[in-house]
Amino acid sequence: MTYVQLVIGCILLLGGAEIMVRGAVQIATRLGLSSLLIGMTVVAFGTSAPELVVSLNAAIAGTPGIAVGNVVGSNIANILLILGATCLIAPVMVDPKAVMRDGIMLLAASIFFVWISLLGNIGSVVGSLMVVSLVAYFIRSYFLEKNDGMPSAKLHERETEEFKDIKINIWLAWGFFIVGLGGVVYGADLLVESGSEIARNLGVSEEVIGLTVIAIGTSLPELAASVVAAIRGHTDVAVGNVVGSNLFNLLLVGGGVAAVHPLDIPEQIQRFDMWIMLAATLMLFAYLVLGRRFRRREGALLVGTYGGYVAFQVYGVSSLYQWIP
Numbered sequence: 001m002t003y004v005q006l007v008i009g010c011i012l013l014l015g016g017a018e019i020m021v022r023g024a025v026q027i028a029t030r031l032g033l034s035s036l037l038i039g040m041t042v043v044a045f046g047t048s049a050p051e052l053v054v055s056l057n058a059a060i061a062g063t064p065g066i067a068v069g070n071v072v073g074s075n076i077a078n079i080l081l082i083l084g085a086t087c088l089i090a091p092v093m094v095d096p097k098a099v100m101r102d103g104i105m106l107l108a109a110s111i112f113f114v115w116i117s118l119l120g121n122i123g124s125v126v127g128s129l130m131v132v133s134l135v136a137y138f139i140r141s142y143f144l145e146k147n148d149g150m151p152s153a154k155l156h157e158r159e160t161e162e163f164k165d166i167k168i169n170i171w172l173a174w175g176f177f178i179v180g181l182g183g184v185v186y187g188a189d190l191l192v193e194s195g196s197e198i199a200r201n202l203g204v205s206e207e208v209i210g211l212t213v214i215a216i217g218t219s220l221p222e223l224a225a226s227v228v229a230a231i232r233g234h235t236d237v238a239v240g241n242v243v244g245s246n247l248f249n250l251l252l253v254g255g256g257v258a259a260v261h262p263l264d265i266p267e268q269i270q271r272f273d274m275w276i277m278l279a280a281t282l283m284l285f286a287y288l289v290l291g292r293r294f295r296r297r298e299g300a301l302l303v304g305t306y307g308g309y310v311a312f313q314v315y316g317v318s319s320l321y322q323w324i325p
Contacts, residue, residue, distance in 0.1 A: 009190030016183025021046030023176025069210020087299025130255025
């Protein structure tokens with residue numbers, strides 16, 4: 001029954017986030033918000049809502065391993081699994097100018113997150129500052145892109161268009177939003193509860209479940225959005241989804257949860273998984289700077305690397321990190 005709850009939770013998160021974002025985009029459009037602003041806020045926040053709700057639920061429930069593992073594991077899955085799967089569908093190429101500023105911010109946020117996590121705890125003050133820094137960054141970015149018509153603005157507008165393929169009236173849009181939000185909240189509750197139970201039954205740590213099963217479950221909306229974008233030939237949108245989602249995960253999810261409930265960082269994540277996340281982010285940043293194309297062979301390598309990471313989580317990391325000083 002526990003595994004059934006896990007599957008139902010993943011389905012509710014995927015379906016709930018999709019319905020919620022589509023409803024929110026239609027509401028924002030009816031209110032006269034620009035596609036640029038919607039792409040930077042509504043779409044970005046909506047696809048990261050599962051991570052936020054799951055990590056907040058886990059932190060309040062007293063399972064910090066799942067809360068932190070979900071953030072770190074989702075960022076790893078977004079780069080290795082989601083970007084890799086997208087490359088297998090179609091080669092991915094993006095204008096470096098369109099993602100450079102967000103890429104630099106993501107790298108800076110990743111380095112800061114690793115540094116503060118090495119102290120063992122993210123307190124409410126630091127968490128609040130992380131959220132404020134994200135808000136300030138997006139406000140500044142919005143006015144820069146609005147006035148200059150930069151390539152990054154066009155990318156955010158295309159992200160919005162991915163959710164505008166249906167036209168509904170304002171009341172139905174609100175219905176979509178409310179039902180979708182309910183699905184995300186209930187799905188998150190099922191995912192945390194079943195994940196904790198599975199960890200106890202298998203005798204593995206909660207952070208391992210958070211880094212793998214929970215992280216994959218909460219990354220399903222990004223996976224669905226990226227795959228659909230690749231099928232439509234909008235592979236640059238897939239890259240934008242990954243970069244934006246990872247930035248939200250670190251500063252909004254990690255910082256927001258810590259602001260409400262201080263987060264203790266498990267030893268394994270400090271010694272091993274943080275560095276995998278940072279290495280994956282550095283690799284992505286290097287490709288963005290160089291303007292390199294992610295081809296199918298790179299996609300296969302990314303997916304294979306993620307498979308090895310998950311296998312290593314289950315079979316080897318608990319013994320490895322004990323040897324890392």
